[in-house]
Amino acid sequence: MSTIHPTAIIDSSATIADGVVIGAFCVVGPEVSIGTGTTLLNNVTVQSNTSIGEDNLLYPYCVVGGDPQDKKFFGEATTLYVGDRNHIREHVTIHRGTAHGGGKTVIGSDNLLMVASHVAHDCVLGNDLVIANQVMLAGHITVEDCATIGGGAGINQFARVGRCSYVGGLARITRDVPPYMIVEGTPAEVRAVNVVAMSRRGYPEVQIEAMKEAHRRLFKDNGGALSQKMAELLTELGHHDPVQTLCEALALSAAGKHGRSNEKIHSNS
Numbered sequence: 299m300s301t302i303h304p305t306a307i308i309d310s311s312a313t314i315a316d317g318v319v320i321g322a323f324c325v326v327g328p329e330v331s332i333g334t335g336t337t338l339l340n341n342v343t344v345q346s347n348t349s350i351g352e353d354n355l356l357y358p359y360c361v362v363g364g365d366p367q368d369k370k371f372f373g374e375a376t377t378l379y380v381g382d383r384n385h386i387r388e389h390v391t392i393h394r395g396t397a398h399g400g401g402k403t404v405i406g407s408d409n410l411l412m413v414a415s416h417v418a419h420d421c422v423l424g425n426d427l428v429i430a431n432q433v434m435l436a437g438h439i440t441v442e443d444c445a446t447i448g449g450g451a452g453i454n455q456f457a458r459v460g461r462c463s464y465v466g467g468l469a470r471i472t473r474d475v476p477p478y479m480i481v482e483g484t485p486a487e488v489r490a491v492n493v494v495a496m497s498r499r500g501y502p503e504v505q506i507e508a509m510k511e512a513h514r515r516l517f518k519d520n521g522g523a524l525s526q527k528m529a530e531l532l533t534e535l536g537h538h539d540p541v542q543t544l545c546e547a548l549a550l551s552a553a554g555k556h557g558r559s560n561e562k563i564h565s566n567s
Contacts, residue, residue, distance in 0.1 A: 303340075315352075330363065333382070347375060347394055351382040351407070360390040366419035368437065371396050381407035381425070389414040396420055399438055412449070430467065438560055442477065444499060456554075456561035460547050462495040473557030477547050478509055478540055479517075488517045501540065508538040516548070524548065 300318040302308065308320070309328045317334040320326065324338045327346040335353035338344070342356045348363030356362070363378045365371065376395040379402060386392070390411045395402040399420030405411075406425040415433040417423065424443035429435075433447045436455035441447070445459050448467030459465065460477030470484040478496060480489045491509045512535065515527055528545045535541045550559035 327363070345394075348378040348380070350380045351384075353382055354380060354384045354386065356386045357388045357390075359388050360386050360392075362386065362390070362392040364391060364393045366393045366396050366437070368396050368419055370398055371419070375401075376419075377402045378405075379403070380405045381409075383407055384409045384411070386411050387413045387415075390416070392417040393419045396437075406443070418455075424461075440560055444495060445475075446495070454558065456558040458547070458551070458559050461543065462492055462499065464492045464495065474547065474551040474554070474559055476551075477543050479513065479544075488513070496540070505538050505540050508535045508541050509544070511535065512541050512544055516544075524552065 299316055300314045302320045303322040305322045306320045306324040308326045311328045312326045313331040315332060315334040318332050319337040321338055321340040323340055324342045326344045329347045330344050332350045333352035336350055338356045339358050341358045343361045345361065345363040374397045376397060378392060378394045384405060384407065392405065393403060396419045403417065403420055404422045406423055408425050409423060409427040411429045412431045414431055415429045417435045418437040420437050421435050421439045423441045426444045427441055428446040430447060430449040432450045434452045436453060438456045439453050441459040442461040444462045447459065447465040448469065450467055451465050451469045451471065453459065453471045457471055457474055459475040462478045463475045464480045465471060465475055466482030469482055469486040471486050475481050476488060478492055480492050481487060482489050491513050493506055496506050512531055515531055528548060531541060532545055551557045553562055555561040
């Protein structure tokens with residue numbers, strides 16, 4: 299059986315699984331489903347058309363499934379999907395998708411969204427992410443698995459934050475963040491390989507050293523076209539999956555608008 303505080307307001311169309319805990323003064327709107335083991339502490343709002351998976355923990359005053367902040371949104375049916383085992387802290391806001399952006403916002407599993415971070419419409423977040431306090435994700439952003447975004451960082455719409463990357467606090471991100479890299483500054487620049495993340499996730503030392511060489515050639519060495527550098531790098535070190543992933547991401551960024559791969563993908567959809 300679910301446990302629902304008597305002051306909570308639950309829409310009649312909501313689906314609440316066994317084992318859900320809903321605290322005082324929560325509001326669960328229409329067409330919402332909440333999976334077993336998920337807990338809504340007091341004063342949580344799930345506005346509408348939202349699917350929340352299992353074993354999530356939502357903290358006071360977070361608002362998920364809200365209407366998009368987009369002037370092209372006119373009330374059409376769009377959705378938010380939240381996976382499993384996420385921690386969504388106080389004052390976090392996560393908005394549903396828009397019709398012109400695919401119609402859904404997606405949050406994966408095992409993520410930590412810290413206080414007052416914002417996930418806008420049509421974003422797709424992967425798994426095992428750390429999104430620190432007051433991070434601002436504009437619309438149509440992709441954040442790939444195992445990335446970390448430092449507090450107060452602002453990410454431009456249509457940007458892609460690559461796998462196992464690290465975005466420094468207060469960074470201004472106007473283009474894609476390459477996978478496995480540390481970026482910092484305003485505007486942000488690639489500083490180094492995210493060795494800590496790669497080590498913690500079991501990447502062998504030979505792959506980490508290959509990424510250090512890739513970083514030196516692609517981001518430090520002067521002269522020569524990036525495409526030529528990547529071709530040479532793939533010939534020598536392309537048998538390492540992270541090197542191949544990095545080069546593929548840089549090629550997509552170069553093909554996108556202002557270095558944002560999602561913008562080209564969106565415009566062609």
